[in-house]
Amino acid sequence: MTKPARASILVAEDEESLREALKLNLELEGYEVTTAETGPGVMKMVKNEYFDLIILDIMLPEMDGITVCETIRMQHNDVPIMFLSARNTSADRVEGLKKGGDDYMTKPFNLEELLLRVDKLITKNKKIREPQSIGDTYEFDGCKIDFSAHECIDKSGAAQELSKKEAALLKLLVEHEGEVVSREQILQIVWGYNVYPTTRTIDNFILNFRKYFEIDSRNPTHFHSIRGIGYKFTK
Template structure:
């Protein structure tokens, strides 16, 4: 079910070893990259350091239960899909899990095929980003001109500036989604192309460079905006 070119990354949080290993094996057979942990705090730590396409989260775990873990992740403005697994089957438990930010809720024991279908659906939904606007190889706006193919730009002072491959790719992504907030996770996935995060400073420094090139007043940017805790936005 997982795509062959991009192997979606799953985090499985389950304190029962046999269940954890069974889930890991079956997800790997489906082509997913799988990380496993056995307690709540380990989930929080993993999510801070790595990008995941989906978290499969047991509710009854030591140190911190799954509901609290989910709530903590959502408070960090992270919208990674979360599927709860639980032995609890009451309507109230389902409602509580979904109210706290869960995307799906499956009770144990579960049908493996159903689990795989639900995982595929959540991963597929998460991968979708709005269709990019068509942007030519040369893009003009008030701040200057960007030549994506040549990896260079003309800045606000009509001076030519060289761009790194990553800078050009990030500029293309932001201009293709002009007016939309592009999340940090989407930038890392599309521009960097891997799951382990560089530091937040890496992207911030790129944005600072863009402001030096294109903004009349870099302290009050008109074009390149940082949306705290969420991502970045370009406005023409």
């Protein structure tokens, strides 16, 4: 089975034997696996780490899986979520999917089928909409960025040196012109982090970009922060 390298999965299950069995079998498939036993435990981990998939038991203690899923979606986090449930009525399945779940499996389940579904969900999630193809340089509004040389010509015509990370973030935003790129995507693609640094890390880069490219950095026309979601570049 072909999987994205080092895909990270959170298994939220309060039944110890099932939790450990899932962890073992997923690790044998090459995934990084973190486990949680309670609803609040899931929320804490999702806040601090990036996951490619969450396998979520519906009957979690302290906060049930449906509520956990709803809360995650309210935070604009679109991580794929697969529900596991002892309930197998169509009404329960519909409820889980309506609240933001991507898949729903009932217990007991076939392990091979679960692994196939896990692989499909992760692969689908990795296929972010194909970005525009841009070259090594990009010009807009009298400014110019040279991604390979790590430098730019700012709004006043002065040359500015860019760090490697600044150039990478600029390229990512420009490739997705007009689209909101989530903080999670930025940290994974530009920084390659699983555990997040603070949001300020990206905010400081955006402030630099406004200083270089915006006529009025307080009222930006190119580099936008979308509160609670991510960042967007518009030409």
